Amino acid sequence: MLATPPLARSNSDAEVRPGVSALIMTFNEEDNLPSCLASLTWCDDIVVLDSFSTDRTVEIAKAAGARVVQNAYTTENGQRMYGLTHVLFKHQWVYTPDADEVTPDDLRDEMLAIARDPSRPEAFFKARYKNMFMGKWIRHASLYPTWITRLVRPDKVRFDREVHSVCSSDMPGGELQAHFIHYSFNKGLHAWYDKHNRYSTVEAELAALNPPPLVHLAQIFSRRADVRRRGLKALVTRLPFRPTLRFIYMYVLRGGFLDGWPGYAYCRLISGYEFMIVLKTEELRRRERGLRI
Structure with a gap:
């Protein structure tokens, strides 16, 4: 059941603009979402795909100027694909951080540079992250580097697997040099x-x-x-x-x-x-x- 109708079924006809949109999947993320959104003030098209949160998640998202679409959660890959295929984004490239992630300036600049280059052959980019625990980057114990797909062209990719979903495409992928910061223990x-x-x-x-x-x-x-x-x-x-x-x-x-x-x-x-x-x-x-x- 949808609380907010989907905005579109495909991004193939979206106007191509030199910027990056953002898609954030949430469920009861009032503790994490403010920091995530604060690191995305450079983004002029933020969509929060919410699974009918019962806390202040939707209120926080709207207050930050994000569009909110709600859809019942079934699996991680299913929800991610719903967002990528049912939402009409402003930009060709979509950044997909989790609510407990923060985007540093160097990662922002790298993604925007990719978006400004129409000759790029890639359909997606993976990024490494710094996993934080007890106020410290767990560099060695967290098996760094772990690469996770975070920047995609929605009409060129697909996500599979119910947990730790995996991105696939008929087009090549790339790797971002900058990191994002992961606060996986923020909610306790x-x-x-x-x-x-x-x-x-x-x-x-x-x-x-x-x-x-x-x-x-x-x-x-x-x-x-x-x-x-x-x-x-x-x-x-x-x-x-x-x-x-x-x-x-x-x-x-x-x-x-x-x-x-x-x-x-x-x-x-x-x-x-x-x-x-x-x-x-x-x-x-x-x-x-x-x-x-």
């Missing part, structure tokens, strides 16, 4: 656990329904962080003691200990998330055999 540990409880359920369902992915050594030793991450994830799914191995990899091999106490705590949180996936996967497989957990 309770909210973080709640989100990862949902995510681990989806991850377990995918693992229970599909055979373990093939392990490719070329991926594991790739120089590209995203390719190497996929290879390591495929390897880890086939090994015992996954939560412990993930902690050792993050804290010892990747140098999480260099991030001090925040790094140790972060590694423990992520290994706990891995343990949730393992247990839920086993539960689903036992239930398929008619066994109790």
Whole structure:
């Protein structure tokens, strides 16, 4: 059910202008949204795609001059694709930050430079982020660099996968040199656990329904962080003691200990998330055999 009608079904006829629009997906983000919007004052076309928040999210968005479109949330990729295909944006390029992200000036300048160059062949750009925890950038424990698609041409891309959605296109992609700042714990540990409880359920369902992915050594030793991450994830799914191995990899091999106490705590949180996936996967497989957990 829609509280606000969609503005358009396609962006293919939108007037091409040398700027960048923004699309922010929200649900009860009154704690995060003000900082996100404050870092986007340079953007003259901000759309907040809201999943019927019950707090002040919509009020904050409208007060900042953003357009608000509401749509019932089903999956991450489904909601993102709804926004990219149903909203008519002012500009050809759309920046898609989460509400708990802040956009520094150097990232702004880089994206605007891309938008001013009509000869660019790319359909999307990925960016790295600085993950903040306990007032510190968790550089080592967070497996930096992690690349996430943040700048897209809506009519040229598609997002798949229910959590941690992945962008694909028939056109090439690129990488931004500047970072965005990610405050994933801004709403507190309770909210973080709640989100990862949902995510681990989806991850377990995918693992229970599909055979373990093939392990490719070329991926594991790739120089590209995203390719190497996929290879390591495929390897880890086939090994015992996954939560412990993930902690050792993050804290010892990747140098999480260099991030001090925040790094140790972060590694423990992520290994706990891995343990949730393992247990839920086993539960689903036992239930398929008619066994109790």
